[in-house]
Amino acid sequence: MKAVRVLLALVFIFALIGFSTTPSRAQSFTSYVSGVTMQNLSASDTSVQADYYNAAGAIVFTSTDTIAGYGVKDYATIPTDTGFKGSLVISSGAPVGAVSTLRGDSKGRDAYIGFSSGGTPVLLPVIMKNWGSSQWSTWFTVQNIGTADANIVVKYAACPGTVTFNGLKPNASTSFNQKTEACLTAAKTLTSASVTSTQPIVVEVVQESTVVNSLLASPGFSGGDPAPVVPLLNVNNPNTSGWRTAISVFNTGTLDTNVTLTYVNAADGATCTETSVVTHGNAKVFAGNNLISGPPAGVTSNCTPGKKIIGSAYVTGNSQNQLLVATVNQDRGSLASAYGALAPSSATPKVVFPQIQDRNGSASQWASSFMVMNVSDHAVFVQCKFANSAYTPTSGSLASYKSWENLQRGNIAVSYVGSGQCTAYTTSAYSVIDTNAKIVAVVNIRGTGTGLFDLMMSYDGINVTP
DSSP, rough: OOOOOOOTTTOOEEEOOOOSSSOOOSSSSSOOEEEEEEEOSSOOOEEEEEEEETTTOEEEEEEEEETTOOOOEEEEESSSSSOSSEEEEEEESSOOEEEEEEEEETEEEEEEBBSSOOBBBEEEEEEEEETTTBBBBBEEEEESSSSEEEEEEETTSSSSSEEEEEEEEEEEEEEEEEEGGOOOOSEEEEEEEEEESSSEEEEEEEEEEETTTEEEEEEEEEEEEOOOEEEEEEEEEESTTTBEEEEEEEOOSSOOHHHHEEEETTTTTEEEEEEEEOOOTEEEEEEEEEEOOOOOOEEEEEETTOOOEEEEEEEETTOOOOEEEEEEEEEETTTTEEEOOOOOOGOOOOEEEEEEEEEESSTBBBEEEEEEOOOSSSOOEEEEEEEEEOOOOOOEEOOOOOOEEETTTTTTTTTTTEEEEEEEESSSOOOSSSOOEEEEEEEEEEESSOOOOEEEEEEEEEEOOO
């Protein structure tokens, strides 16, 4: 489903970065700031080079650094004082991972992992125009990661025509704004889209509401899986006015299919299911309000409406065995973030986290947490470590398709900013790596305080081979 976001030696990672303070047609907020955190995934020091490309495909800024073995380099803001909108290519002499943060007016915030490969078509399960009472709209950025100019075609499920952009230079990016898209004629639209190109591309989608001052970022998908997994499901927590998780499942195939999602509570392993038809070339929303107030007509569920579930979700039914992808939104009031569901085939015995925090920042006290999901066919034992910290939490026996949560707040150190990693072992001795294990993870980064709007960000953990 999702491209493996790990760099091999001398292979580029592609991250969609940056907005200047100059207004553009792809913005709801008046100004944007991006940051990038890079993690060296090897034991040896490595050099990295970051090249910033403008819309014309020209490098306008280059920075070079050395990152210590398993260390982190943090660009809190893009290192240019002239304003920038474009894309970033990072090259390195050893495997590295990268997380980018995006802030709109210092109100809406989210994070996402950079790409190491792309493809075509790229599928976008969640596209909106003035949707709901909070008037949610999306824009997305397409980056050409090929070696020649790319011609881009966007097809929205909600309108018959297409939108094109020709001549996108290698490594350059361009944005498409659904709020002003003439093809989307309805006043309020919730739909999906596909993006095709004559060159391989990567796409990042941003959902925004200036009514509640929230921003969510999630990847486009260049491939699918018959049974994607969702490591983090958080609904009715602490009650029906609390956290909500909506899973938009997109059917990439040519046949309509009956999809069943199974929801697993991490605390006790209790499960319930939800089934619905997902038509080909379209998306259907699972969980979300269905688990709060009950399923609508056409949806079959044995879940108790309003019951709290903190855990995981995975596909246990797909009648036509179609390839699926999914965007996962989580929100609570102005707090909101998004991530992409994962393919079990991308799982490995080890997952790493380039950005981990504990009570960082005097005002917002940012701290991270993560959910590690076991997608193996057997129980595993997970142990996690953090850079420059003696904190070493363990999961105990983690059953198949169950998640384990770890909170970093109050467990590492005040003002901590670093990295982490979790590895699956064969027993509770945590001495022998389980080479047959498959784990995946999602990281939440949460701030505190009032009047600071969207203090919530999420990103996928990066799977590596131990």
